Amino acid sequence: MSTILAVDTSCDACSIALLKDGQVYAEFIQAPRQHSQRLLPMIDALLKKHSVDLSDLDAIAYGRGPGSFTGLRICLSVVQGLAFSVDLPVIPVSTLHTMAVGAVNTGLAKDQDLILVALDARMEEVYWSLYRLQDGQAVPVTEEFVCSPSDVPGHGDLGFVAAQNLIKVGAGCHYPALEGIDAASEIRELLPRAEHMLGLAQYALKEGQVHMAENSQPVYLRDSVAWKKRQRIR
Amino acid sequence: MRVLGIETSCDETGIALYDSEKGLLGHSLFSQIAVHSEYGGVVPELASRDHVRKTLPLINEVLASSGLTKQDIDAVAYTSGPGLVGALMVGACIGRALAYGWNVPAVGVHHMEGHLLAPMLEDTPPEFPFVALLVSGGHTQLVQVDGIGHYSLLGESLDDAAGEAFDKAAKMLDLDYPGGPQVARLAEQGNPERFTFPRPMVDRPGLDFSFSGLKTFTLNTVAEHALEDGLPDDQTCADIACAFQEAVVDTLVIKCRRALQQTGFKTLVIAGGVSANTRLRERLEAALAKIGAKVFYARHEFCTDNGAMIAYAGCQRLLAGQTEELGVSVTPRWPLDTLEPLDDQAAPESNS
Ligand SMILES: Nc1ncnc2c1ncn2[C@@H]1O[C@H](COP(=O)(O)OP(=O)(O)OP(=O)(O)O)[C@@H](O)[C@H]1O
Ligand SMILES: [Mg+2]
Numbered sequence: 271m272s273t274i275l276a277v278d279t280s281c282d283a284c285s286i287a288l289l290k291d292g293q294v295y296a297e298f299i300q301a302p303r304q305h306s307q308r309l310l311p312m313i314d315a316l317l318k319k320h321s322v323d324l325s326d327l328d329a330i331a332y333g334r335g336p337g338s339f340t341g342l343r344i345c346l347s348v349v350q351g352l353a354f355s356v357d358l359p360v361i362p363v364s365t366l367h368t369m370a371v372g373a374v375n376t377g378l379a380k381d382q383d384l385i386l387v388a389l390d391a392r393m394e395e396v397y398w399s400l401y402r403l404q405d406g407q408a409v410p411v412t413e414e415f416v417c418s419p420s421d422v423p424g425h426g427d428l429g430f431v432a433a434q435n436l437i438k439v440g441a442g443c444h445y446p447a448l449e450g451i452d453a454a455s456e457i458r459e460l461l462p463r464a465e466h467m468l469g470l471a472q473y474a475l476k477e478g479q480v481h482m483a484e485n486s487q488p489v490y491l492r493d494s495v496a497w498k499k500r501q502r503i504r
Numbered sequence: 505m506r507v508l509g510i511e512t513s514c515d516e517t518g519i520a521l522y523d524s525e526k527g528l529l530g531h532s533l534f535s536q537i538a539v540h541s542e543y544g545g546v547v548p549e550l551a552s553r554d555h556v557r558k559t560l561p562l563i564n565e566v567l568a569s570s571g572l573t574k575q576d577i578d579a580v581a582y583t584s585g586p587g588l589v590g591a592l593m594v595g596a597c598i599g600r601a602l603a604y605g606w607n608v609p610a611v612g613v614h615h616m617e618g619h620l621l622a623p624m625l626e627d628t629p630p631e632f633p634f635v636a637l638l639v640s641g642g643h644t645q646l647v648q649v650d651g652i653g654h655y656s657l658l659g660e661s662l663d664d665a666a667g668e669a670f671d672k673a674a675k676m677l678d679l680d681y682p683g684g685p686q687v688a689r690l691a692e693q694g695n696p697e698r699f700t701f702p703r704p705m706v707d708r709p710g711l712d713f714s715f716s717g718l719k720t721f722t723l724n725t726v727a728e729h730a731l732e733d734g735l736p737d738d739q740t741c742a743d744i745a746c747a748f749q750e751a752v753v754d755t756l757v758i759k760c761r762r763a764l765q766q767t768g769f770k771t772l773v774i775a776g777g778v779s780a781n782t783r784l785r786e787r788l789e790a791a792l793a794k795i796g797a798k799v800f801y802a803r804h805e806f807c808t809d810n811g812a813m814i815a816y817a818g819c820q821r822l823l824a825g826q827t828e829e830l831g832v833s834v835t836p837r838w839p840l841d842t843l844e845p846l847d848d849q850a851a852p853e854s855n856s
Contacts, residue, residue, distance in 0.1 A: 306593060306596070306597055306831070306832040306833060306834070307831035307832060307833055308831065309597075309832075310600060310601060310604060310830045310831065310832065311829075311830045311831050314604070314830055324604075324605055339549060339552070339590070340552075340589075340590050340593065343552055343553075343556055343590065343593060343594055343597075344593055344597055346556060347556065347559075347593065347594045347595075347596075347597030347598045347601070348597045348598075348600075348601045348832075349601075350556075350559070350560055350598055350601070351597065351598040351599065351600065351601025351602040351604070351605060352601045352602075352604070352605050354560050354563070354574075354598075354602065354605070355574065355601070355602050355604070355605025355606050356605050483560055484560035484561050484564060487556065487557065488556065490553075498543065499542055499543055500541075500542065500543055500544030500545075500681075502678060503678045503733055503734055503735050504678055504733065504735060
């Protein structure tokens with residue numbers, strides 16, 4: 271039975287969870303601009319509370335994004351340091367996928383329902399993706415996007431879904447274009463939580479989808495912010 | 505004590521291993537210059553992204569090159585300020601988490617203390633007390649140094665830092681980022697007699713600097729001699745670079761001499777990127793010889809950002825018992841003279 275630590279600081283919260291002997295132990299605090307101060311002490315306390323040494327872990331899962339750039343890097347930097355120190359593999363887990371799992375866990379979705387997950391990417395854009403509930407699992411239907419909210423409703427996979435077969439989650443749903451998409455229910459305040467990463471992480475570990483800490487990266491989605499290039503004269 | 509040093513305050517990822525008994529064991533640097541030069545300056549977001557990519561691979565590299573393993577590390581030092589917040593955060597979080605995982609102490613290092621102590625890594629290190637001229641991309645300061653952490657600010661730039669002035673002049677002359685070395689290279693072909701640029705604030709008492717007037721003067725001179733494309737001919741560009749460099753160097757030399765006179769010290773340490781400037785080194789050596797004083801500086805690669813200076817400075821603070829809590833915080837703005845003084849002021853031993 272695997273022992274896994276999961277960490278996410280992609281939004282305002284510090285969220286960590288430990289899988290040990292099939293039990294899940296989680297800690298969650300709102301910590302805007304306090305991630306780096308709070309994260310390691312939280313991890314230390316959780317591991318100690320459940321008598322787990324870092325080296326007892328089989329892997330560390332990290333919320334790889336999308337999300338706040340700085341938040342993603344604080345999470346990964348801490349995870350890189352921890353994993354590298356005792357040679358643990360790391361597992362990147364999508365924050366959007368994690369939220370889809372969170373949505374499934376609310377029990378609001380029925381089998382074959384679609385789950386639209388959207389985070390506010392600021393600059394008038396959203397990070398979003400679509401999942402289908404299939405045999406209790408949130409299965410990705412589309413890739414992950416960053417785009418203007420107005421481009422979401424027109425996406426092909428959303429076109430033919432009936433309102434009663436769709437649920438919407440995440441803070442990105444506040445944009446009018448997403449508000450306009452009819453759905454059976456909406457949970458705007460749903461956040462990526464580390465305990466919802468553990469199932470995905472366990473599966474990835476079983477499938478060998480792990481990385482060495484030194485090869486792990488965030489997924490920013492937004493890779494081409496309009497940084498202004500310099501014009502040379504000659 | 506073997507200390508792993510991590511520097512990620514700006515656009516270089518620097519890693520080093522320093523041993524309090526054996527000295528520097530290994531170091532490695534990844535410079536992001538190629539990334540940022542396209543943009544004409546550091547793009548903070550891109551800098552942070554590169555630090556996450558490079559820090560661990562560089563640690564592997566330094567361990568391998570020094571024939572050591574992770575278990576050989578007794579402590580971790582990382583730059584915790586001043587610098588770009590997102591960039592600092594990466595090195596600090598990795599460093600603190602590594603120390604936690606290894607169950608060894610960690611310490612956050614002041615980047616400018618790192619620069620200031622970098623000459624201690626040379627075969628003949630300076631002895632306390634001394635006057636330090638910190639001249640880098642973000643700082644131009646004269647500091648009285650009575651020991652590690654015993655810093656009193658004697659003077660500083662009221663506007664642009666010297667390195668920043670070099671970088672801006674370089675831009676005006678259509679040179680690559682970072683501009684310091686480029687301006688210096690071009691200046692070698694310049695005729696020093698052609699232009700005379702102002703020496704800001706030298707006729708005023710005190711030890712403060714100002715480089716923004718010089719910047720304007722440079723801009724005006726470029727504009728005056730500009731051809732159709734907005735740039736003077738190549739020789740004129742070289743002459744301007746030369747006049748600019750002379751003006752900066754002259755100003756720095758005059759203030760350093762004044763600081764030594766004021767303190768009565770006979771030792772000057774220059775540190776930070778601009779201390780790599782050959783003309784500055786030559787002129788200071790000549791000027792100080794006349795007053796029986798001596799100038800010390802780090803080898804070229806330790807003038808600009810590097811991990812070795814952080815490992816060294818961190819080691820001194822760790823030996824004095826300083827450590828960091830588990831919560832990580834970085835300090836993007838952090839005056840040097842607010843650092844905790846270390847009691848132990850033993851003169852540094854020779855490293856040779
Ligand atoms: N040979 C040189 N002559 C003049 N300036 C130089 C030379 N080499 C480097 N520099 C300047 O040094 C600066 C870089 O130094 P350094 O890396 O110490 O600064 P920084 O880390 O960006 O700033 P700070 O240390 O103040 O935070 C740049 O401004 C660069 O142009
Ligand atoms: Mg520097």
